[in-house]
Amino acid sequence: MSTKPTIETGRQRGFTIIEVVITIVVSSIIAIGIVNYIGDSVEGFAASGNRNKLASSGRTVVDRIALELHNAVPNSIRVTTAQPGGDQCLEFMPFTGASSYRDAPFTGSGDDTFEAVDFNPTLTYTSPAEVYAVIYPISTEALYEFDNPGPMALIDELEDTGGADGVVTVRLDATHRFTRRSPVDRFYVARSPVSFCLVGDRLFRYQDYGMQEIQCTPSTPSCLEATAPDRILISDSLDNSGRTAFNVLEPTLRRNAIIAMDLSFTSEGDVVNLKHEVLMRNVP
Template identity: 35%
Template sequence: MDRARGFTLVELVMVIMLMSIVATVSVTFIGQAARGVIDTGARQQRALAGIVISERLTRELREALPNSLRANGACIEWMPIVAASTYEGLPTAASPASFQAVALPGGSSASGRVAIYGYGRDLYNYANPGPLSPPASVAAGSPLVPVTFDSGLTHRFNTRSPNQRFYLVTDPVTLCQSGQYLYRYKNYGLQPGLGDSLPTAMPGREVVAAGLEASSVAFRVTPATLKRNAVVAFDFTLADVATGEKFSVSQEVQVRNVP
């Protein structure tokens, strides 16, 4: 009669040890693969964030009045253009309240400050006469429309454009890094110095980017001349606090110049 056969204690221990080794290797392999997927996803997110931030800055800076750009490293300020046209002739009176201009596309109206030429002058220190007007409005209509200074104000321009060109700009906008954030400031009016009296909360301050490496943002402005356009170069670095990995972006933006 056959004897019943089973496993000895030694065999059971060996099987358990082999299974433990296989399980450990499997868990380690799966964990490393999962970590690789997570790290790759995080890198892709940082790269995408860098592209989005760079594209937003590029689009905004392209709409800047070229001779309004000024930077000091971590901050840049400019006056956004909202409309542009040509004037028929600037008044020669001592205190003009309006002037005639070619209507805006579609006969639309617009409001802001009128800027005419002004190269070599500080647009942020308002003066009358000067290249930057007080708030004004371009009337709707066609083919010629009046450009009128608001609330009975008057202004005389001290220079004329070679192309009889004028721009309508809004109040200045500033981008500035603070810690890991890049903020956009607006609705603070004209300030003589870059970074003076900026808003400290919404709606005058809004976050453009987060997760920046400290002191990594740098803006540089090459001013426009009559022979070439203005160029803005900027750099920033996105950093992962957990892993220490970084993603750096460098970009140049050409700001078209029609004096």
């Protein structure tokens, strides 16, 4: 008896429409999450890099101002009132050397020459020197009034003949009488004032504009220069609206004067606020 072989056939099944749709939806959700994660990471990295750049440039600006303030003649610092937009100026007189005077003129009609102890390192100026001799500047107002008698006189020449006498000769531009003796016989050789001014979103440094009894601002006619080299751009990424960039905290019996700086640097929507205090040498 013969038998007929049987062939078993199975029915093959694929994905249903619902399964395909669910797979596409789930895959899309996962893909969107991954893309958003990568995008946020890239955006965060870029923002972090931009903030680091702002902080670095801001710190450079603050350190430069602080460094120059450390070489300011005592009690020569003054500031203008901060404007609503943040515009404000900080002014001071930098000194290039300090020594002890020997016979500075304090009586009578004064004199145009006096001797001082040698500077270390050596400091000399030929005529016209265009620097100032400052003795015991205890008043900011008196310093910038530049009167005779007063705490400051224009130097014409600072001569060191060498030798073993250990003295330099200070020749003034005109006869002058200093108002007060320094308790330690100290005098400073100072340069013309400089100003740091915040104008809109830019910070400028001004120099070589001479002595001014009333503090200058960029809007003062015929005072601060509007072009290089007497105006130098320090930073162009500030927004100090509603802030006081420079504030002078007067000295007390327990501490020296303090210059408080508050600068806001901004770029591409990122903001970095820097606050810094500089302890001044205000012992004349």
